[in-house]
Amino acid sequence: MLEFTITATDGAARRGVLKTAHGEMETPGFFAVATRAALKGLDPVAARRAGVQALICNSYHLHVQPGGDAVAAAGGLHPFMGWEGVLATDSGGFQVFSLRHGQVAEELKGRRRLPVADSADDPLEAVRVDEGGADFRSYLDGSRHRFTPENNMELQRRLGADVLFCLDECTPFHVPEAYTRDATERNARWARRCLDAFAGLGLGERQSLYGIVHGGVYPELRRWSATEIAGLGFDGFGIGDCLGETKADWYRVVDLVCPLLPAERPRHLLGVGEPDDLVEGALRGIDSFDCAMPTRIARHGQALAWGRPRFRLDLGAADRGREDGPIEDGCPCSACTRFDRAYIHHLVRAREMLAISLLAEHNLTFTARLLARVRDAISAGRLRELRLELLG
Amino acid sequence: MLEFTITATDGAARRGVLKTAHGEMETPGFFAVATRAALKGLDPVAARRAGVQALICNSYHLHVQPGGDAVAAAGGLHPFMGWEGVLATDSGGFQVFSLRHGQVAEELKGRRRLPVADSADDPLEAVRVDEGGADFRSYLDGSRHRFTPENNMELQRRLGADVLFCLDECTPFHVPEAYTRDATERNARWARRCLDAFAGLGLGERQSLYGIVHGGVYPELRRWSATEIAGLGFDGFGIGDCLGETKADWYRVVDLVCPLLPAERPRHLLGVGEPDDLVEGALRGIDSFDCAMPTRIARHGQALAWGRPRFRLDLGAADRGREDGPIEDGCPCSACTRFDRAYIHHLVRAREMLAISLLAEHNLTFTARLLARVRDAISAGRLRELRLELLG
Secondary structure, three states: OOEEEEEEEEOOEEEEEEEEOOEEEEEOEEEEEOOOOOEOOEOHHHHHHOOOOEEEEEHHHHHHOOOHHHHHHOOOHHHHHOOOOEEEEEOOHHHHHHHHHOOHHHHHOOOOOOOOOOOOOOOOOOOEEOOOOEEEEOOOOOOEEEEOHHHHHHHHHHHOOOEEEOOOOOOOOOOOHHHHHHHHHHHHHHHHHHHHHHHHOOOOOOOEEEEEEOOOOOHHHHHHHHHHHHOOOOOEEEEOOOOOOOHHHHHHHHHHHHHHOOOOOOEEEOOEOOHHHHHHHHHOOOOEEEEOHHHHHHOOOEEEOOOOHHHEEEOOOHHHHHOOOOOOOOOOOHHHHHOOHHHHHHHHHOOOHHHHHHHHHHHHHHHHHHHHHHHHHHHOOOHHHHHHHHHO | OOEEEEEEEEOOEEEEEEEEOOEEEEEOEEEEEOOOOOEOOEOHHHHHHOOOOEEEEEHHHHHHOOOHHHHHHOOOHHHHHOOOOEEEEEOOHHHHHHHHHOOHHHHHOOOOOOOOOOOOOOOOOOOEEOOOOEEEEOOOOOOEEEEOHHHHHHHHHHHOOOEEEOOOOOOOOOOOHHHHHHHHHHHHHHHHHHHHHHHHOOOOOOOEEEEEEOOOOOHHHHHHHHHHHHOOOOOEEEEOOOOOOOHHHHHHHHHHHHHHOOOOOOEEEOOEOOHHHHHHHHHOOOOEEEEOHHHHHHOOOEEEOOOOHHHEEEOOOHHHHHOOOOOOOOOOOHHHHHOOHHHHHHHHHOOOHHHHHHHHHHHHHHHHHHHHHHHHHHHOOOHHHHHHHHHO
């Protein structure tokens, strides 16, 4: 089941409620990334306290360890990891193809340019794609595995999340248009197979499937993919694949794609979640986001904060050691209500785990509070004013 | 201030309450080790939930980073680290002399035998002791520092804990008796200087000072040290220095020392805290313990548990991945009430931080619950029966 109710609109922006078998999330909302069935540094109770409404786990990592059987034996991810809220699983396609394309995650954000290893004979080529699926190696022990749309749906069924994503190849930025076209067309064929497999498994009662729009930075391919995927009648829609090199690039992609998707179904922007992204995405009609950044930068001693370069306060910086006061005035998180910056600076310098937990809680709280403001602004018809206020 | 009230006795064992300016702890009780002003993996709220009554921080580590001034600027360790309960600081002598004697911590427990570097000309000799104090190098940047009884008391005053310990040299196991005698005698002279410095700083209102009994494994030296230190009139007494190679060794030391200490003052056994140690120590008249073990073994994927070799359940072991049920039935900690062993096994294997936090909380909860049983057994006059029941 996946009920999606839009309760307010403001231009292209929508406020709504996504209802699953494991509770609801308000949209625009955020899926915090719990790759291996755990948020890095926070238990589920602390995550709830931070305002986390939904988590997304990764099928590739969980397939490699502990495996779908182990999770199924525990009754699925919800009981396994003690999470009672909305939960999604990524297909793992993104991670599988990271092996093919190098650090595709970095490249999708425009920070790296890596050569594409195209030869199937390349000994470094860890992934082989054919029409049927993708062969890949475990990052743990090098063992060989294969994902097909069909076995990936079966895997995600056993993992038991509320929201599943279709298996797809996620192309990096610097591939020729022809490569992206081939991948986009194959992704559409895989999406249909995922939908068939999903229907065949009879999961619709408790689980829902999102299709993913591809096409890289090429408008024609995006248009084709959005129309094709929208026509298949998924429960919701992800906007995936390479979103370009700059923020303006992904604004263009989202501006192009959203109007082609059914207005009444939820839209998820994959792998994006900087503070400005959340506002800009909501303005363009995005209903949910996921991003590992809030917990990842916590491990680097960084806190999300307004008025700082790239919205980051570096708690490891020397100045912080002399600073009274919380990371952010008025923030209700454990870090801000109970500790001065000077203490968190000390923890970061001392490499104490507690620094990571406190900063992860702050960064997720920051993200949740920002989205609450976005939702209220939509209800009040003033999301553009909020953008001006926050982002200038 | 340090009020100590004995509320029940059972042979040599005593139950009591230790009252400080920052709250009380029931004794026999446990100081959890927060070396760098943080428990590894737990924030103060989680520590309270685990039943932690008291923490002990390390003056050496805090002197090196962030420094006494930074802690004093925050108003002392209690506000700095957000801990509102009983708090102690070790003098740092143990850590300083770990540099001199190699891994003294390991050796004190009888697990290693290292040569003693005695030559002051040894380029590897990082510590030099003279009558006045000890020169040592920072473990962070190699910079030179000096601890004297006087400046160590000043440092601990600025750190602001409730219970302070005298600066001392902690000798390792395999040193000649003559070396231990010299150190024991110098430690007694340093103890007097600590007491004078402490009195001179006028701290008695809010802070208290423990003397430490030395003498290694040599009964005559232990007897001499206990009598000497007891005669100086400290607020409480630590039993420190090398406690021998086997558990029987330390039982003998404690059996010898406790009767020589004033019955009405608290006695702390330094660096000891295995489950059997807590019972055996309490039986011999120990009022408090400190030990890094509960949080340290958490980082190695181990949970304290009854009926297991050395009271440890290895959550990383392959069998755990198929096990339903909590680490320990009836344990009220977050790990046991919310997760199966199979999930914690997965977290350990995946090297997720959450494993460490959950296991630290369990291990501290286990320790707190055991000591609650010890206290109840003392009140009921059946501590020997409890020992039999728990340890056979």
